[in-house]
Amino acid sequence: MQQEGPRAPTVPQPQGERTAYFHAWGSWLRSSSVLGRALQYGGLNPVQPLETPPRFVLVNAANTHGALDFGSAFQVFDTRGAPTSKRVEKADRFRVIVHADSLLVGGFEMRWDGSPGTFSIDLVNPPFAPESAIQVRHAYVIAAYQTGGARTVPYESFQVDVSDFYLPERWKTRLRWTRSHAGLGAAAIHDDGQVAVVTESGQFFRYSLDRKPNTTEPAHTVESKLSFEPYDLSILDSGYAVLSRADSGTVLHRLDPNGKELWRVAIPFEATQPPVDGGKGRVYVAGKGFAAVEDGKLLYAHPGDQQWATAFEDGTVALAIGPELRIIDRDGTIRQSLRTKDGERLTTPPAIASDGTIWVGSETTLYHAR
Numbered sequence: 367m368q369q370e371g372p373r374a375p376t377v378p379q380p381q382g383e384r385t386a387y388f389h390a391w392g393s394w395l396r397s398s399s400v401l402g403r404a405l406q407y408g409g410l411n412p413v414q415p416l417e418t419p420p421r422f423v424l425v426n427a428a429n430t431h432g433a434l435d436f437g438s439a440f441q442v443f444d445t446r447g448a449p450t451s452k453r454v455e456k457a458d459r460f461r462v463i464v465h466a467d468s469l470l471v472g473g474f475e476m477r478w479d480g481s482p483g484t485f486s487i488d489l490v491n492p493p494f495a496p497e498s499a500i501q502v503r504h505a506y507v508i509a510a511y512q513t514g515g516a517r518t519v520p521y522e523s524f525q526v527d528v529s530d531f532y533l534p535e536r537w538k539t540r541l542r543w544t545r546s547h548a549g550l551g552a553a554a555i556h557d558d559g560q561v562a563v564v565t566e567s568g569q570f571f572r573y574s575l576d577r578k579p580n581t582t583e584p585a586h587t588v589e590s591k592l593s594f595e596p597y598d599l600s601i602l603d604s605g606y607a608v609l610s611r612a613d614s615g616t617v618l619h620r621l622d623p624n625g626k627e628l629w630r631v632a633i634p635f636e637a638t639q640p641p642v643d644g645g646k647g648r649v650y651v652a653g654k655g656f657a658a659v660e661d662g663k664l665l666y667a668h669p670g671d672q673q674w675a676t677a678f679e680d681g682t683v684a685l686a687i688g689p690e691l692r693i694i695d696r697d698g699t700i701r702q703s704l705r706t707k708d709g710e711r712l713t714t715p716p717a718i719a720s721d722g723t724i725w726v727g728s729e730t731t732l733y734h735a736r
Contacts, residue, residue, distance in 0.1 A: 451480025590625030
């Protein structure tokens, strides 16, 4: 079905945005890195007590509003920590996406003040099978367009049993094209709207934004057979960083724009987030440890407890590990280590705003570092 919605007024583009394939500004989901530099932080400052641990903290580029994603619920707040909406229940498989002026939750728009927006997505063959015994990981990819330039934002749903890729225009839910892939997979989208897909059956696809006339097929497709079984990817400046599983950890693969493997490096721990772009050939891997790879060489790897990483544009990393938020220089030196108030564990990846502010959630509290 196709559904039309009213056009929205033009919204200025946020300044300092590095890529447009962010799931949320400064989160690790498809974000690689953000424009901006790390500050000299004065500590982790408690902003708001939380009833349950969040999975993600999301903040817009202007650092004026944010959202807490609890998995089965979410809540919007302004950057002083004051809630601007009540806690809203949602399906666990639906992630929240941050736009400059609003959020998307399961394909429905919500404004920062908590009021409903005008944009919604009429999904074809919706992935409503959370009770399915077959756990499949796929991605929905949404391209959002604003007057004066394109912004693309991915939407990922981790336990669904279909994998269709929808590219509706902003404020219109017209289906641009759709593709389905059997088996496990992951996807990310480029600034120009191209979609990169890897599947655990060992396939790489890159689809154009445009579609063939009078069809729901993408106009151009690049396809490559991989010699490994990928399960996650991120877009780099020229190509892709892709993860596959190994008996003793993870393997990081570097692909060119056409899906040809350039190199691979063994990582001695399980990676639990997409690779992070550190710039100038540097890629970080985080999960049950933290590692840095550059131009196909493993610089260091430190297996350990669960860790979440987000990078600044110069390769400095904000790393959440246990009760600490660490600022790590490009050479691996810990520049700062900031602890939670009561020593409770951090539960979200660091979310970095364009002014350098870092937001992170713990088991009991929302924090920021400035």
